[in-house]
Amino acid sequence: MAGGKLTPRQKMINLMYLVFIAMLAMNMSKEVLSAFGLMNEKFETANTASVQTNAGLLKSLDQKAAEAKGEFAVAAQTAHKVEKASKELYAYIGGLKGDVLKGFEIEKETGKLPYEAMDKGDNLDDWFTGDGYAPKGNEVIAKIEKYKAAMKAALGKDKKYAAIITEVQDKFDLSDVKNKEGLKDKYLTYHFKGFPAVASLAKLSAWQSDIEKVEADIYSAALGKAAVAAASYSNYQAIVVLDKNAYFQGEKVTGKVVLGRYDENTTPTSFDGPGKIENGQAMISLTAGGVGEQNINGQFSFLEDGKDIPLKFQGTYVVVPRPNAATISADKMNVVYRGVVNPISVSFAGVDANKIVASAPGLVSAGKPGQYNMSPGQGSEATISVTGTLPNGDQVTDKKTFRIKGIPGPTGTIRGEIGVVKGPKSNLEIATIGAKLLDFDFEVGLDVVGFNMKITGQPTVVVAGNRLNAQCKSALLKAGKGDQVTISEIKTKLVGAGSYLLPRTAPVIYEIQ
Numbered sequence: 001m002a003g004g005k006l007t008p009r010q011k012m013i014n015l016m017y018l019v020f021i022a023m024l025a026m027n028m029s030k031e032v033l034s035a036f037g038l039m040n041e042k043f044e045t046a047n048t049a050s051v052q053t054n055a056g057l058l059k060s061l062d063q064k065a066a067e068a069k070g071e072f073a074v075a076a077q078t079a080h081k082v083e084k085a086s087k088e089l090y091a092y093i094g095g096l097k098g099d100v101l102k103g104f105e106i107e108k109e110t111g112k113l114p115y116e117a118m119d120k121g122d123n124l125d126d127w128f129t130g131d132g133y134a135p136k137g138n139e140v141i142a143k144i145e146k147y148k149a150a151m152k153a154a155l156g157k158d159k160k161y162a163a164i165i166t167e168v169q170d171k172f173d174l175s176d177v178k179n180k181e182g183l184k185d186k187y188l189t190y191h192f193k194g195f196p197a198v199a200s201l202a203k204l205s206a207w208q209s210d211i212e213k214v215e216a217d218i219y220s221a222a223l224g225k226a227a228v229a230a231a232s233y234s235n236y237q238a239i240v241v242l243d244k245n246a247y248f249q250g251e252k253v254t255g256k257v258v259l260g261r262y263d264e265n266t267t268p269t270s271f272d273g274p275g276k277i278e279n280g281q282a283m284i285s286l287t288a289g290g291v292g293e294q295n296i297n298g299q300f301s302f303l304e305d306g307k308d309i310p311l312k313f314q315g316t317y318v319v320v321p322r323p324n325a326a327t328i329s330a331d332k333m334n335v336v337y338r339g340v341v342n343p344i345s346v347s348f349a350g351v352d353a354n355k356i357v358a359s360a361p362g363l364v365s366a367g368k369p370g371q372y373n374m375s376p377g378q379g380s381e382a383t384i385s386v387t388g389t390l391p392n393g394d395q396v397t398d399k400k401t402f403r404i405k406g407i408p409g410p411t412g413t414i415r416g417e418i419g420v421v422k423g424p425k426s427n428l429e430i431a432t433i434g435a436k437l438l439d440f441d442f443e444v445g446l447d448v449v450g451f452n453m454k455i456t457g458q459p460t461v462v463v464a465g466n467r468l469n470a471q472c473k474s475a476l477l478k479a480g481k482g483d484q485v486t487i488s489e490i491k492t493k494l495v496g497a498g499s500y501l502l503p504r505t506a507p508v509i510y511e512i513q
Contacts, residue, residue, distance in 0.1 A: 449491050
């Protein structure tokens with residue numbers, strides 16, 4: 001910029017230049033915005049799983065405290081203090097995320113937020129004032145400091161939590177941060193001021209992830225490997241034994257949970273079954289049989305008081321066919337045509353074809369299970385409803401909607417040829433005017449019931465039927481070589497479809513030679 005006194009116009013130009021540079025610096029590409037969005041999705045997915053995992057860990061700790069008391073009771077008290085502080089900050093950050101998302105709606109087509117449009121950070125402007133914090137910004141800082149103090153108070157001076165306390169201090173260090181010019185910015189200013197909404201959203205989700213990670217570390221430390229081993233049935237494992245090893249979605253799952261002991265010192269005198277004994281366990285190894293339900297059975301024998309005690313076992317497993325074909329469909333091509341018989345195949349995964357019933361207006365059985373013919377009527381859509389009956393008598397349903405379209409307009413023909421047909425007048429006099437459906441997959445019969453004939457310089461002749469009449473032949477007498485005869489306004493109907501006429505039929509030209 002030039003020195004000295006500037007004119008008002010030069011000042012305005014300089015200001016516009018600065019604004020332009022700032023806009024370039026803030027204009028993040030759509031790819032970067034989408035990347036922040038994907039990062040946020042991963043954080044939120046992980047956070048959801050972590051919340052459930054931590055709840056399970058705390059529940060286990062409470063159970064141990066109820067059973068063994070002592071060390072577990074103390075650890076449970078600590079854990080619940082941690083839980084309270086963690087939930088409070090996690091929920092508060094969730095509210096901040098709600099502020100970030102004001103004005104943005106999830107897109108119906110993708111089910112996601114419009115990441116590429118989230119390039120502004122106006123929703124967090126109320127955190128800042130000048131170079132400092134507004135009341136809202138001070139509130140954010142206070143909430144994080146409260147969390148840090150609560151965590152430190154809950155964990156105390158116990159050495160096994162020392163590393164975790166340090167981690168909390170590091171992850172939520174709110175000290176000023178050096179920017180790229182070497183100057184210090186306040187923590188929130190450096191991380192949030194002027195950033196796109198999607199970037200701030202991802203940062204807040206990362207905070208929540210840090211909270212859940214710290215919480216999980218504390219619960220794991222509270223449980224303690226040595227204490228768990230001392231208070232648990234270390235030689236036992238809970239085993240889920242279901243009545244079946246395959247179920248349909250929505251079907252009632254039944255079975256039981258038993259305690260099984262794996263003891264390498266407990267050795268049977270004999271074992272008869274598909275496998276071998278290793279470290280007190282029968283390790284099953286077999287090749288799956290045919291498709292359907294298969295049985296596994298056998299017997300252990302143990303020596304007790306000098307006698308062999310047999311212990312039989314049995315179970316089942318279900319063999320399903322190995323996938324060897326993919327189901328591929330063009331989502332925009334779910335179309336049936338009015339005026340023709342549309343073949344429809346219907347199946348239901350896991351249901352025998354004989355146990356499937358499909359219904360829709362114009363839908364009739366084609367004589368084989370799962371095979372139907374559809375002749376759609378009026379309207380623009382047809383919905384096929386399907387009901388399948390499972391082996392246990394339960395019914396499952398589904399439906400699919402098809403668009404109804406009319407048959408496309410055909411192309412006119414002279415003696416079966418399209419476009420410009422050439423020949424002597426005598427050939428045209430005896431030729432049949434017809435029509436063809438080009439690139440149409442259905443076999444249909446077409447009848448021409450009328451057309452117009454036009455020779456340049458002569459009146460148009462209207463014809464009923466599919467051949468030239470006497471008036472046409474009279475007009476041909478006046479035509480010479482090189483003249484073109486246009487056959488247009490061809491009226492075409494489907495064989496067997498009554499008076500239903502197809503859309504406009506493309507004309508055909510005959511050139512006299």
